[in-house]
Structures are given as C-alpha cells and as structure tokens.
Amino acid sequence: MREIHCEQIRAAVRELVLKANVELPSDVVEALKAAHKQEESALARRILGILLTNAEMALEKKMAICQDTGMVSVHIDMGQEVRVVGGDINQAVNEGIRQGYQEGYFRKSVVNDPLSRINSGDNTPAIIHYQLSPGDHFNITVMPKGAGSENMGQLAMLKPAQGLAGVRDFVIKAVKEAGANACPPLIVGVGIGGNMEMAAYLSKKALLRPLNTRHHRAELRTLEDEWLGLINRLGLGPQGMGGKTTALAVNIETYPTHIASLPVAVSLSCHATRRRSCKL
Amino acid sequence: MKRIQAPLQEEVVRSLRVGDEVLIDGVIYAARDAAHKRMAEAIAQNLALPFNPQGQIIYYVGPCPAPPGRVIGSAGPTTSGRMDAYTPALLERGLRAMIGKGERSQAVVQAMQRYGAVYLAAVGGAGVYLAERIIAVETVAYPELGPEALLKLEVESFPCIVAIDAYGGNIYQEVRNRVKCPEYKEGKHDEKR
Numbered sequence: 001m002r003e004i005h006c007e008q009i010r011a012a013v014r015e016l017v018l019k020a021n022v023e024l025p026s027d028v029v030e031a032l033k034a035a036h037k038q039e040e041s042a043l044a045r046r047i048l049g050i051l052l053t054n055a056e057m058a059l060e061k062k063m064a065i066c067q068d069t070g071m072v073s074v075h076i077d078m079g080q081e082v083r084v085v086g087g088d089i090n091q092a093v094n095e096g097i098r099q100g101y102q103e104g105y106f107r108k109s110v111v112n113d114p115l116s117r118i119n120s121g122d123n124t125p126a127i128i129h130y131q132l133s134p135g136d137h138f139n140i141t142v143m144p145k146g147a148g149s150e151n152m153g154q155l156a157m158l159k160p161a162q163g164l165a166g167v168r169d170f171v172i173k174a175v176k177e178a179g180a181n182a183c184p185p186l187i188v189g190v191g192i193g194g195n196m197e198m199a200a201y202l203s204k205k206a207l208l209r210p211l212n213t214r215h216h217r218a219e220l221r222t223l224e225d226e227w228l229g230l231i232n233r234l235g236l237g238p239q240g241m242g243g244k245t246t247a248l249a250v251n252i253e254t255y256p257t258h259i260a261s262l263p264v265a266v267s268l269s270c271h272a273t274r275r276r277s278c279k280l
Numbered sequence: 281m282k283r284i285q286a287p288l289q290e291e292v293v294r295s296l297r298v299g300d301e302v303l304i305d306g307v308i309y310a311a312r313d314a315a316h317k318r319m320a321e322a323i324a325q326n327l328a329l330p331f332n333p334q335g336q337i338i339y340y341v342g343p344c345p346a347p348p349g350r351v352i353g354s355a356g357p358t359t360s361g362r363m364d365a366y367t368p369a370l371l372e373r374g375l376r377a378m379i380g381k382g383e384r385s386q387a388v389v390q391a392m393q394r395y396g397a398v399y400l401a402a403v404g405g406a407g408v409y410l411a412e413r414i415i416a417v418e419t420v421a422y423p424e425l426g427p428e429a430l431l432k433l434e435v436e437s438f439p440c441i442v443a444i445d446a447y448g449g450n451i452y453q454e455v456r457n458r459v460k461c462p463e464y465k466e467g468k469h470d471e472k473r
Contacts, residue, residue: 043299043441047403054409058354067344067354067407105347107354107427117314119426148359148381148404176459180452181359181382183404234459239381239404241441242455272405 002079002136004280006087009140012278013096016142017072018104020276021064024055027210028187028248028273035185035245044243048185051238051271062104066272068146069106072097073127073204075143079135094124109147129201141208141277149186149270152178155200158262167192167264168227174266175231175247180240183270186247187211188231191265194255199263206251207269215252224250286435287335288376296398296442298449304400304438308337308379309420312358314428316366318421323369330421330430334374337400341379342427343411351417352433354407357381360399364388371395379440383452393448400440401451413438 029052036048058065074093101108101123112120154174158166171190178186191202214221228250237243248271257263284292286306296302309331311319322329340360344353360380367378368391376397381404384392392399402410416434423429444450 050403050406050409054403054406057408057412061408063347063408063411064344064354065407066405067342067356067411068358069344069354105345105353107342107344109342109427119428121426151359179383179456180401181361183381236455236459239401240383240452240455241401241443242451242458270405 001081001083003083003085004138005085006089006092008280009084009089009092010096010099012140012280013074013093013142014100014103016140016276016278017097017100017106017144020142020144020274021069021104021106022058022062024058024065025210025273025275027212028271029055031211031248032185032271035248039238039243039245041237041243043241044238044245047238047241048245064104064106065274066146066270067107068109068148069101069123070144070146070274071110071127072123072142072144073129075129075131075141075208077131077133077137077139077141079137080132081134081136082138090128093126093128097124097126098122138280139277140280141275143204143208143275145274146270146272149178149182149268152182153203153265153267155196155263155265157196158264160260160262162262167262168223168230170264171227171250171266172230172234175268176234176236178268179236182268184236184240184247185238185245185271187269187271187273188227188247188250189267189269190227190250190252191267192252192254192263193257194263195258195261196263198255199265200267202253202255203265203267206253207267207273208275209251211249211251220252220254224252286337288337289335290376290396293376293396293398294446296445297447298442298445298451298454300442302400302440302442304337304435304440306435308339308433308435308438310339310341310343310431310433312340312342312428313362314425315422315430316363318425320366320369323373329373331432332374333370335376336374337377337379338370338375339379339402339433344407344427346417350411352411352414355411355414356407357402357404357410360384367391371397384444389444389448389450392444392446396446398442398446399444401443402438402440410438
C-alpha cells in the first residue's frame with residue numbers, strides 16, 4: 001500500500017494556493033486575448049485590456065490577481081491503494097491554506113459561522129471533497145473562488161417535461177440575472193442530472209475543465225458551443241457594460257438522474273478562474 | 281477622460297454623465313459589508329460616524345494585506361448591491377459618490393437623484409492594476425474587522441466609469457434594454473428581479 005504523509009499534503013496545498021492566486025491559467029489568458037481581438041466596443045476592449053494587464057502585473061509583482069482570494073475548495077482524488085499517514089488529512093489541508101494565505105499576503109475571507117460572522121483570520125476551513133477510485137494515485141486540485149461570482153449561482157429542480165429547452169433557458173436566465181455582479185466575462189459551469197447536491201457539485205467540476213478542452217461527448221460539445229453563442233448574444237459584455245464577450249466558455253457536466261428529476265445547477269466564475277492541480 | 285478631485289464638489293458631481301470615464305485624485309474611504317453595518321448601527325443610535333461623509337467617496341473594497349514595500353495588496357471593487365440597504369442613509373448625510381461594481385437598487389438610484397450623487401464602476405477583478413493607483417492607506421475605524429476595516433485611501437489617477445449619474449442615467453439599464461437574443465424567450469421562468 002502506497003503511503004502519503006500529511007506533511008506532503010500540507011506542502012502541496014500551500015504551494016498550490018500560492019500559485020493559483022497569482023498566476024491566471026494560460027487557457028484563460030488565451031481566451032481573454034481572443035475576446036480582446038474580436039470585441040468591437042471601445043469600452044469592452046479597454047476593460048479586457050485592463051484584465052490582461054492586471055494578470056501580467058499580478059505575475060510580475062507576485063500579488064493576488066483579485067483581492068477576493070476566495071474560500072478555497074479542495075478536490076482530492078485518491079486511489080483506494082493509498083494510505084494517508086502522519087496525522088489528520090483535513091488538518092494538513094487547512095494548514096497548507098493557512099500558510100499559503102499568510103505568506104502570499106492574500107485576503108482572509110472566511111467567517112467561522114454564517115450567522116455570527118467573525119472572520120476566522122486565516123482563510124480556513126477549506127471545503128474539501130474526497131473522491132475514491134481504484135489505483136494508488138493522489139491528485140490535489142485547489143480552486144479559490146471569489147464570492148462576487150459565487151453569489152450569483154443558481155440551482156433548479158426542473159420537471160423532466162421541461163427537457164433540454166428548459167435547461168437551456170435556465171442557464172441563460174442565470175447569466176442574465178447575474179448581469180454585471182458576477183464580473184463578466186464569465187466561465188459558465190453547468191451541472192445537469194444526479195440529485196440536488198450532485199448537480200451543484202457537477203457545475204463546480206465543470207469549472208475545473210480548461211476552456212480549450214470541449215466535452216468529450218459530441219452532443220454536449222454542441223450544446224456548449226450553442227449556449228455560449230446565445231449567452232454572448234445577450235450583449236451584456238465585459239463588466240455588464242455592453243459588448244460581445246459575456247462569457248468565455250460554457251462547460252457542461254452530466255450524471256444519471258432519477259426518473260422524476262431534472263436537476264440543473266449553474267456555477268458562474270469570473271475571469272479570475274483560479275485552479276491549480278498537482279500529483280503526489 | 282475627466283480628472284476629478286476627491287472630496288467632491290457638488291457641481292463636479294452634477295457635471296458627470298453616465299458613460300464618462302474619470303480619473304480620481306485625492307482622498308477616498310474604503311468600506312464594505314461589515315463597516316457599513318457598523319455605520320448603520322451608529323446612525324440608528326444617533327452616534328457620530330467615524331468620518332464625515334459630506335462630499336466624500338466610499339470605495340467598496342476589502343483589500344489584500346500589503347506585501348513588504350507596498351502600501352496595500354490587491355484592491356479591486358466588490359459587488360455594490362450588498363451595500364444597497366445602507367447607502368441611502370449615507371447619501372442623506374452628504375456622501376457624493378460610491379465606487380464598486382454591479383447594479384444598484386431602485387432606492388439607491390432614487391436617493392442619488394435626490395441628494396446629487398454618482399455611482400462609479402471600477403473594473404472588477406483588476407485588483408493589482410487598481411492597487412497601483414493607491415498611494416497611501418490609513419485605518420480610520422473598526423480595525424478588528426480585518427479586511428473589512430474602514431480605511432482612508434489616498435489615490436492618484438484612480439480609473440472609473442460613471443455607471444449611474446445623478447439624473448438616473450444607468451449604464452447597466454441601457455445595456456439590459458439593448459439585450460438581443462431572439463432564441464431566448466423571456467418570462468418562461470419566473471424572473472427574480
């Protein structure tokens with residue numbers, strides 16, 4: 001049985017959050033550049049130009065791309081042949097976040113109780129998802145996500161009779177209602193199927209897929225392209241101030257569902273879609 | 281591009297129109313959710329506010345901590361709508377402008393018209409770009425709120441777009457009115473707003 005020490009996990013998470021908050025993923029940079037090239041409105045072009053300059057400055061000055069360095073969700077995909085030794089895995093993840101946020105001069109954006117709302121002071125706890133499957137792999141992905149876009153996410157339990165058109169309209173409605181608040185240009189994560197919690201989870205998994213990777217199933221790939229076209233025809237544009245670029249991509253993930261259900265969740269992410277992975 | 285000096289003179293505020301791009305020089309105040317809640321409590325109890333809002337600009341921001349050798353960390357705008365409930369009372373006390381991102385409630389837009397104020401949008405997500413335009417920082421109140429403390433910021437050429445002017449001109453509304461997507465039929469689902 002392969003052993004992974006908690007110390008390795010702590011060190012990896014620290015490194016991942018330090019990089020994720022400072023380096024905008026290259027696929028997002030490419031998508032922003034492409035959008036900048038094809039925008040016609042002068043204001044929209046200027047906004048996209050500022051976002052590209054900002055990404056360069058963040059990298060050069062080792063500063064956070066966006067001051068909302070988010071609450072961190074951590075996805076641990078581990079093989080069932082792996083044994084974690086040397087302590088508590090959850091504590092190791094949170095310690096990595098605590099250290100990374102301190103060293104990176106990132107904002108501490110977590111309150112320790114949703115009702116009494118006292119800042120926890122170190123950006124912990126993280127939201128940790130474990131996925132077990134055969135093998136001896138151990139992959140960690142971090143996604144620090146800001147609340148501006150997160151707050152505009154939506155979930156609906158549609159009736160199966162509403163079908164594909166119902167799902168499509170719900171996705172577009174979510175983007176339209178988010179308007180300027182979610183900081184377009186957006187990356188739109190769509191989870192369809194499963195049950196209520198699964199749809200929400202899928203919509204987040206969808207945001208982890210690079211923008212230059214389309215769905216492996218042709219019919220879903222077609223929907224991703226079609227919905228992106230519809231969303232961009234809304235004309236909300238960068239920062240909701242008009243233009244052709246309301247979204248950079250639509251990523252869909254699906255799962256089998258109940259005969260009576262058609263769950264759909266939409267997770268919106270701003271251009272500062274921060275994600276970083278490593279293998280131990 | 282218009283250059284404006286903060287605090288703001290009423291005639292400057294009234295000269296701005298939706299869509300104008302401005303560069304701000306001078307002193308502004310940083311406050312977001314928790315600081316607004318504290319200020320609202322002070323107003324409700326008839327206590328003095330930590331600063332006199334007369335002629336001032338509030339920037340909705342919770343910056344990152346300052347790395348060594350810098351005055352502030354990344355410092356872009358947060359979503360303004362969360363401050364809507366608190367804003368009319370501050371406008372009534374002379375606040376002349378707010379900087380943030382995203383839409384405002386009808387009550388805020390009306391209070392802006394009544395008292396003569398503008399809402400300025402900074403580019404959301406451009407935290408480093410905007411931090412470069414902040415040259416001095418001082419904590420004024422509520423240090424215990426951490427990233428939500430009330431700060432006094434000195435800014436130089438801080439870039440904003442007039443999103444809502446003192447006459448009700450509203451860039452977001454203009455864009456929404458232009459929305460063109462024939463394939464998407466509105467009203468199939470209950471609209472939230």
